[in-house]
Amino acid sequence: MAAxxxxxxxxxFQRPGVRRWMERHGMALGAGRFVAGETAGDALRVAAGLLAAGRRVSLTHLGEYTSDAAAARAAADTYVDLLAAARSRALEVGLSIKLTQLGLDLDLDVCLENTRRVLDAAAGAGALVExxxxxxxxxxxxxxxxQRLAPEYPFLGVCLQAYLHRTPDDIQRLAPLRPRIRLVKGAYAEPPSVALQxxxxxTRRYLELARRLMxxxxxxxAASHDGALLREVLGEARRRGLGPDRYEVQMLRGINxxxxxxxxxxxxxxxxxVVYGREWYPWFVRRLAERPANVGMLLRNLVSPAARRRGP
Ligand SMILES: Cc1cc2nc3c(=O)[nH]c(=O)nc-3n(C[C@H](O)[C@H](O)[C@H](O)COP(=O)(O)OP(=O)(O)OC[C@H]3O[C@@H](n4cnc5c(N)ncnc54)[C@H](O)[C@@H]3O)c2cc1C
Incomplete structure (x- = not known):
């Protein structure tokens, strides 16, 4: 049913007419709850507040499925500039990057070159990258x-999705690298042949994989907003005597x-x-899809300007 x-x-929400309309009005109708804004300055302002409140912070400049080499290169430049801007404000931030934004669909070497550029800048800034x-x-x-880059850049991590049938095998294959793994439930629409529905x-699979990774x-x-699941994962970490050098919780800004x-x-x-950028729409639609009640929030904000002013 959830799937x-x-x-x-x-x-x-992927229909062209809906998308066009939402790209004009969506920020005011609720996307601003999740997306820090369109500029690096917006993201760094939000990051500064979170760091001051005792959180660790990672930033994503939104964009995906790039089909143009110049755009993929520009995406890498944006990350290099973002790290420099964070450093100049003495903000210690990590990055969370999408490889299709850096050219994965174009050519593996283009993607590797762009990703390396981001990773070299991150190494200079002491930033982790996932x-x-x-x-x-x-x-x-x-x-x-x-797997190509992790041996060269030990601060590099990767996300794995608990809903995919293949993930237990992927963990077994990656485990010898002792990698940094972000475990999530999974946010895309996948068929039953590929993913649990x-x-x-x-949730059961997530907990099992979290134990296996530890x-x-x-x-x-452990990236989730599911309080009951996180309590179980943290209990497992405690039972194993793990410290904050071996685990962390990750959440999206604006949720729970x-x-x-x-x-x-x-x-x-x-x-x-913390995510930001002009290409916020596809990311925002995945936030709507993982909790369809958010569509209700959009509709309430649409019919009630007062609710819009109060925010969600
Ligand atoms: C830091 C981070 C990074 C992520 N990176 C990826 C990635 O690289 N690839 C990928 O496929 N997925 C990624 N995700 C998304 C993930 O796969 C899930 O779709 C998402 O986290 C919702 O699942 P949940 O674990 O929060 O549990 P759920 O059972 O979906 O949610 C638990 C509770 O959290 C709240 N909640 C959850 N989602 C929302 C929402 N959108 N709006 C409002 N409330 C909500 C609700 O109260 C809900 O009851 C990431 C998630 C996080 C937190």
Missing amino acids: LARAVVLKV IDMEDSARVDATLAVF DRAAV DAGCFLA PSLQEGLVAAGEPVRVL
């Missing part, structure tokens, strides 16, 4: 890039902030992912 709702929301995981058709290529099954000596970034605050107050390491 069906997700597929419907993705389909409706590679997002995109739709299932890109998993092989994404992991190939990660049932929410409860995905036991294999990987750094676990009270859970975030509670975890920080309890002394848990929490990283918040």
